[in-house]
Amino acid sequence: MSFKKKIIDLLNRFEDLFMTSHSCMSCGKEIEDGTKFNLCENCLNSLDKIEGRLCKKCGEEIVGENVRVCDYCKERDYKFNSNHSCFYYNAVSASIIKNFKYNGRKYYAKSIAEIMAQRSDFFEDVDVITFVPINKKRRRERGFNQSEEIAKHLSKMLNIPLVTILEKEKDGKHQAALGQKDRLKNLKGSFKIIAENVNKVRGKRVLIVDDVFTTGATLNECARVIRVCRPISINTVTFAKTKFNSAN
Numbered sequence: 001m002s003f004k005k006k007i008i009d010l011l012n013r014f015e016d017l018f019m020t021s022h023s024c025m026s027c028g029k030e031i032e033d034g035t036k037f038n039l040c041e042n043c044l045n046s047l048d049k050i051e052g053r054l055c056k057k058c059g060e061e062i063v064g065e066n067v068r069v070c071d072y073c074k075e076r077d078y079k080f081n082s083n084h085s086c087f088y089y090n091a092v093s094a095s096i097i098k099n100f101k102y103n104g105r106k107y108y109a110k111s112i113a114e115i116m117a118q119r120s121d122f123f124e125d126v127d128v129i130t131f132v133p134i135n136k137k138r139r140r141e142r143g144f145n146q147s148e149e150i151a152k153h154l155s156k157m158l159n160i161p162l163v164t165i166l167e168k169e170k171d172g173k174h175q176a177a178l179g180q181k182d183r184l185k186n187l188k189g190s191f192k193i194i195a196e197n198v199n200k201v202r203g204k205r206v207l208i209v210d211d212v213f214t215t216g217a218t219l220n221e222c223a224r225v226i227r228v229c230r231p232i233s234i235n236t237v238t239f240a241k242t243k244f245n246s247a248n
């Protein structure tokens with residue numbers, strides 16, 4: 001490790017140790033020290049937890065007997081085995097993600113990972129954890145990769161090795177501004193395998209971490225690329241998910 005890298009690593013550790021929030025990650029209201037998950041009671045209770053019988057593909061709740069996948073996923077083919085998300089995207093989860101990503105609150109990653117780790121069934125049968133990469137320019141602007149930060153904390157908490165398997169090459173348009181078809185087109189060829197880490201994934205059960213599951217296009221493209229490394233399975237996990245099926 002170079003001297004510069006050592007200093008950066010040290011600073012990051014200090015940040016994790018001392019930068020703890022005294023305000024709610026979602027609404028900003030002051031909270032008492034040691035409040036669970038850095039959320040006020042109101043926001044914690046307003047998170048829309050995804051639970052019950054879940055779609056085997058996207059991880060959304062399903063209604064009706066004898067169905068394994070939701071209506072939305074019936075016609076869809078995913079390159080990952082299945083996704084799990086902790087909460088639906090609503091005002092509270094959206095605000096946590098927004099404050100985390102766009103207001104430079106890197107230290108939120110720890111609380112977000114703690115909340116996610118509560119769902120221990122989402123982390124069963126996992127050999128290695130990886131994450132959705134962002135390109136260098138965005139990383140510089142934001143100061144960190146939100147998915148990588150969450151993945152790092154999950155890896156530490158759950159004692160599952162973290163592997164950096166993908167890097168983002170192309171600086172495509174912002175996914176948020178595009179429809180589903182354009183999202184897929186925009187992503188083609190944007191993720192590249194880091195060759196020296198292929199062996200760390202081959203024959204393993206891989207879990208890809210991301211902050212939000214919107215259409216699934218990004219995680220799908222990551223899974224498609226990782227498949228080249230011949231893992232046993234690829235599952236995905238996110239903090240929040242936009243609801244596909246309005247009837248639920």
Ligand SMILES: [Zn+2]
Nearest residue numbers: 024027040043
């Ligand atoms: Zn709050």
Ligand SMILES: [Zn+2]
Nearest residue numbers: 055058070073
């Ligand atoms: Zn589904």
